[in-house]
Amino acid sequence: MTDTNPALVIEPLTAESFRSFGDVIEASHDARHFTINEGFAERYHDLAQVDVATGGGRAIVSIFKAKPRTLPMRLLLLERHPLGSQAFVPMSQRAYLVVVAPATPHAATPDVGAMRCFRAEPGQGVNYASGTWHHPLIALDAPSDFLVVDRGGAPGDHNCDEYPLGPRAAWIG
Ligand SMILES: NC(=O)N[C@@H](O)C(=O)O
Numbered sequence: 396m397t398d399t400n401p402a403l404v405i406e407p408l409t410a411e412s413f414r415s416f417g418d419v420i421e422a423s424h425d426a427r428h429f430t431i432n433e434g435f436a437e438r439y440h441d442l443a444q445v446d447v448a449t450g451g452g453r454a455i456v457s458i459f460k461a462k463p464r465t466l467p468m469r470l471l472l473l474e475r476h477p478l479g480s481q482a483f484v485p486m487s488q489r490a491y492l493v494v495v496a497p498a499t500p501h502a503a504t505p506d507v508g509a510m511r512c513f514r515a516e517p518g519q520g521v522n523y524a525s526g527t528w529h530h531p532l533i534a535l536d537a538p539s540d541f542l543v544v545d546r547g548g549a550p551g552d553h554n555c556d557e558y559p560l561g562p563r564a565a566w567i568g
């Protein structure tokens with residue numbers, strides 16, 4: 396990288412590796428699942444902790460039509476949603492990247508040194524636990540749609556803290 400900061404290692408996304416950041420949403424063999432609809436469907440049940448009730452919030456469902464990022468990419472900021480979780484489920488069969496850092500509930504800034512990057516494969520969604528620091532959506536290769544489940548609240552609710560990485564900006568890809 397041209398910058399003094401090394402590139403983040405891109406790790407495979409697994410439920411275990413992502414557990415401290417939130418949930419991986421996928422129809423995996425070890426997820427709880429059962430047959431429904433007279434055998435015409437298999438329900439992969441209760442895959443993520445949707446946590447949106449703080450301060451009278453409610454779950455909202457949106458679609459993000461994301462433009463692909465160009466790699467290598469400089470990560471300029473992290474953000475967190477202190478009042479609720481945020482889930483992204485890809486509606487396309489393309490991989491995308493997820494950059495996270497541990498929640499810091501008692502601090503206004505992330506532990507930048509603990510930042511990690513995961514490659515989400517087609518069929519894998521993520522649910523950021525409330526307060527998990529993350530980079531905004533990083534779609535790859537082509538315009539990609541994502542179903543998003545996060546918190547809707549009052550217009551004055553503050554549910555997005557941004558932290559500019561400045562000279563600590565990292566690289567991926
Ligand atoms: N702004 C917005 O709703 N999206 C971000 O929170 C994101 O994580 O992409």
Ligand code: NI
Nearest residue numbers: 474476481531
């Ligand atoms: Ni977000």
